[in-house]
Amino acid sequence: KSPFDRNLVTHFEAFETLMDYGLSRLGIDSEGKVDHPVCITECLGNPNFLRHNLSQVLFELYGVPGLSYGVDALFSLQCRNFNDALVVSMGHQTMHIIPVLDGIPHHHTARRINIGGLQLLSYMQRILQLRYQNHSNALTMSRIEDMFSLTKVSTDFLPELKRWKDPEYYERHEVKVQLPFVPVVKPPPTDPEVLKARRQELGRRLMEINAKKRETKLLENTKILQELKTVMELDEQGNETKFLKALGRLNITSREELLNLINKTQAAIDKAKDAKLREAMREEVAEPETKRRREDMCESERIEFDSWINDIKSKLLEIREKKAARAQRRKQLAKRRTAASQERMRIISQLARNNKDEDDFGLNDSDWDVYKQISRDAEDSDSEEENLKAQEYDAVLKEHSMEEEVNRNSADWHQVQLSTELTMVPEIIFQPSIIGVEQAGLAETIQFIFSKYSAECAERLANNVFLTGGLSQLSGLKERLEAELQQMLPFKSSFKVELAEDPVLDAWRGASTWASKPDQLSSGFLTKSEYMEHGDGYLKEHLASNRYCPTPSPVDKTDLSTGNGTIQNN
Numbered sequence: 001k002s003p004f005d006r007n008l009v010t011h012f013e014a015f016e017t018l019m020d021y022g023l024s025r026l027g028i029d030s031e032g033k034v035d036h037p038v039c040i041t042e043c044l045g046n047p048n049f050l051r052h053n054l055s056q057v058l059f060e061l062y063g064v065p066g067l068s069y070g071v072d073a074l075f076s077l078q079c080r081n082f083n084d085a086l087v088v089s090m091g092h093q094t095m096h097i098i099p100v101l102d103g104i105p106h107h108h109t110a111r112r113i114n115i116g117g118l119q120l121l122s123y124m125q126r127i128l129q130l131r132y133q134n135h136s137n138a139l140t141m142s143r144i145e146d147m148f149s150l151t152k153v154s155t156d157f158l159p160e161l162k163r164w165k166d167p168e169y170y171e172r173h174e175v176k177v178q179l180p181f182v183p184v185v186k187p188p189p190t191d192p193e194v195l196k197a198r199r200q201e202l203g204r205r206l207m208e209i210n211a212k213k214r215e216t217k218l219l220e221n222t223k224i225l226q227e228l229k230t231v232m233e234l235d236e237q238g239n240e241t242k243f244l245k246a247l248g249r250l251n252i253t254s255r256e257e258l259l260n261l262i263n264k265t266q267a268a269i270d271k272a273k274d275a276k277l278r279e280a281m282r283e284e285v286a287e288p289e290t291k292r293r294r295e296d297m298c299e300s301e302r303i304e305f306d307s308w309i310n311d312i313k314s315k316l317l318e319i320r321e322k323k324a325a326r327a328q329r330r331k332q333l334a335k336r337r338t339a340a341s342q343e344r345m346r347i348i349s350q351l352a353r354n355n356k357d358e359d360d361f362g363l364n365d366s367d368w369d370v371y372k373q374i375s376r377d378a379e380d381s382d383s384e385e386e387n388l389k390a391q392e393y394d395a396v397l398k399e400h401s402m403e404e405e406v407n408r409n410s411a412d413w414h415q416v417q418l419s420t421e422l423t424m425v426p427e428i429i430f431q432p433s434i435i436g437v438e439q440a441g442l443a444e445t446i447q448f449i450f451s452k453y454s455a456e457c458a459e460r461l462a463n464n465v466f467l468t469g470g471l472s473q474l475s476g477l478k479e480r481l482e483a484e485l486q487q488m489l490p491f492k493s494s495f496k497v498e499l500a501e502d503p504v505l506d507a508w509r510g511a512s513t514w515a516s517k518p519d520q521l522s523s524g525f526l527t528k529s530e531y532m533e534h535g536d537g538y539l540k541e542h543l544a545s546n547r548y549c550p551t552p553s554p555v556d557k558t559d560l561s562t563g564n565g566t567i568q569n570n
Contacts, residue, residue, distance in 0.1 A: 002014060003018060006093045006094065007043040007091060007092070007094050007116075008043065008046065009050060009053075009054055010050065012057055015054075016061070019062070033062060034062045034064050036064070036065070037064065037065055037066030037068070037521065038062075038064045038066070039067075039068045039069075039070065039511050039525075040068070041069075041507060042069050042070070043071070043072075043094070044089075044096045044098065044110055044112065045112070046069075046546060048536055048537025048548075048549075048551045049537060049551070050537075051537035051539065052535065052536055052537040052538075055526070055531055055537070055538075059528050059531050064528075065528070066521065066525035066526065066527055067525060067526045068520075068525045068539070068540060068545075069539045069546065070544040070545045071096075071098070071544060071545065071546060072089065072091075072469075073087045073089030073098055073468055073507070074087065074098065074100075074105055074510075074544035074545075075506075075507045075508075075511040075514065075544050076466075076469075076500055076503075076506040076507040076510050077100065077466060077510065078510035078511075078513060078514055078544060079501070079509055079513065080466065080498075080500075082100070082464055082466065083101075083102055083103045084101055084460040084461065084463070084464055085100045085461070085464040085465075085466045086100070086449070086461040086462070086464065086465045086466065087466050087468065088446075088465060088467050088468070088469075088472070089468055089469045090116070090117075090467065090469035090470070090471035090472045091470070091471065092117045092471075093114075093118055093119075094112055094114055094115070095113040095115060095442065096112050096113075097110060097111050097113075097442075097445055097446060098110040099461055101457060101460065103543060104543065105543070105544075107546070109449055109453075110449075111445050111448070111449060113432070113440070113441075114437065114439060115432050115437060116471060117148075117470060117471045119428065119435060119437075120148065120425050120426065120428055120471075121141060121144050121145060121148055123425060123434075123435050124144055124148060124151075124425045125139055125141060127421060128416060128421070135179055135414070135416065138179045138180065139179075139416070146177075147418060148425070150175055150177075150418060151421070151422050151423070151425050151426050151474065152423065152476045153426040153429070153474050153475065153480045154426075154427065154480065155476065155480050157423065157427050157430075157431075161420060161423060164419055164420050170419060173422075174417050174418065175417070175422065176415050176416070176417050176418075177415065177416045177417075177418060178411060179414045179416060180414070183409055184409050186409070207279070211276075211279060214272055214275060214276065215276075217272060218269060218272040218273070218276075221265050221268050221269045224265055225262065225265045225266060227250075228258065228261060228262045228265065229262065231246040231247065231258065232259075232262065234246060312393050312397060313393075313397065315393060316390060316394065319386050319389060319393075320390070323386070426476075426477070429442050429471075429477075430442055430443055430480070443481070443484035443488065446465075446484070446485075446488070447488045449461075450462070450488070455490075458489075459489075459493065459494070462485060462489055462494070462495040462496075463494055463495060463496050464496055465481065465485070465496065465498070466500070467481070467499045467500060468500040468507070469504075470503060470504050472499060472503045473499075473504075478497050478499055481497050482495070482497050485497070510544070514542075520542070523540065523542065524540050524542045525540060526539060526540050536550065537551070
């Protein structure tokens with residue numbers, strides 16, 4: 001569990017766990033308290049309430065003698081000793097742009113963008129999980145972070161995105177990432193002779209079962225036929241009373257029904273005897289040869305097989321081209337200004353002009369040539385014979401396709417192909433609307449900050465745009481920002497973009513350098529007595545800290561009820 005909500009410390013139980021771990025790793029084992037002043041970084045404009053809670057934990061739980069707060073981006077700037085700079089801090093949850101003139105940060109013109117590395121990683125994870133749904137569980141955030149390092153900020157986004165339409169460009173620039181894969185060892189294939197013996201044994205068993213069922217049915221039908229003939233003999237002997245009783249016992253109503261039943265039973269017995277005779281005379285049929293793969297053929301068979309497949313492909317291509325040509329012709333005839341439509345209308349108007357007196361069109365053979373010329377390319381449906389042939393050719397090519405599907409038990413199936421994501425994901429920094437965030441991008445925000453200053457101050461800021469934070473390590477970010485500055489600044493203006501030497505650790509190094517100065521212990525660190533006196537998120541201000549603004553007192557509820565709301569100061 002993270003102690004942060006966005007870039008604010010809100011879960012202080014998790015903070016205590018991390019603090020205990022960090023102090024133990026530093027070797028601080030003093031009993032009951034920490035005998036060292038602590039310098040902690042915080043986000044720009046951290047609320048007093050959260051700072052007060054953090055001060056309470058450090059002073060009252062850990063017993064630190066002194067506490068100082070500073071903005072990580074401004075501490076990072078301390079390593080470079082710049083007086084004028086536009087600090088662009090690109091963090092995990094947010095981005096901050098802080099103007100610094102004459103060494104003093106201008107908090108009133110600083111701006112925050114609610115886009116950071118987490119939003120970019122989450123978007124990349126979602127689109128890859130949608131594309132590769134079979135690997136959604138394997139696309140964890142840690143693996144997405146590794147893939148994110150392959151992305152690059154484009155200097156010209158839309159034209160580069162259109163290049164991915166070209167298959168050659170796609171094949172040349174796509175990046176394949178191998179996911180973890182453990183092949184499943186399969187047992188060796190069974191000997192074909194063993195499989196053949198198994199099938200033959202299974203066939204013999206089925207034949208024996210059918211013969212036994214047929215023999216049982218034959219005996220039953222023979223017994224029934226004998227009984228029916230006995231009843232018929234009673235009728236032939238003239239013993240009508242016994243005959244009627246026998247019919248009632250058999251649920252038969254008339255002599256005709258009895259004769260019909262005798263004939264059906266006799267036919268079933270004859271059919272069973274014929275089947276038994278055929279079974280006895282049946283010769284063992286050789287098992288058909290299993291269809292062989294191309295890899296199992298000899299060289300001559302492969303050549304013959306490839307020639308046959310190419311012939312099928314050419315025939316199918318020819319049918320498809322004819323169908324496409326007819327479809328294109330119908331599309332052209334539907335438009336009035338195409339050459340085909342105008343030619344058709346010319347012939348019809350010519351016929352109308354020549355046949356005004358009498359309507360004898362169709363009597364001469366030449367008239368039918370004109371009709372064929374008009375209707376030859378206007379057929380609105382493909383022939384059924386062509387469709388059937390196309391289906392047959394498709395089935396043959398599918399059956400003998402040499403492009404086998406990627407087996408799930410292979411490394412190729414466990415691959416992720418990165419293409420447009422390589423440029424689209426980093427573009428969110430400059431276009432947050434891609435993920436539905438209604439905020440200005442980095443370039444627009446910088447231009448807005450420049451508009452708050454005079455031309456001279458804006459030029460001083462543009463000549464030292466300082467990038468820091470883990471997200472600033474993106475490839476191509478510096479070049480893209482230089483291109484954006486060139487577009488927003490006046491003609492022939494000078495500008496410079498610099499990247500921190502270590503964007504991740506420069507804030508720690510700057511804070512370490514600042515805290516090690518002797519004069520900072522008294523001027524920059526807050527003591528416990530000062531904390532008890534001021535409370536309310538108070539901090540000692542310095543060049544790398546936030547500005548302290550006392551929290552206004554709550555409005556008196558009694559005055560609100562009477563409509564005379566006032567703010568009382570302590």
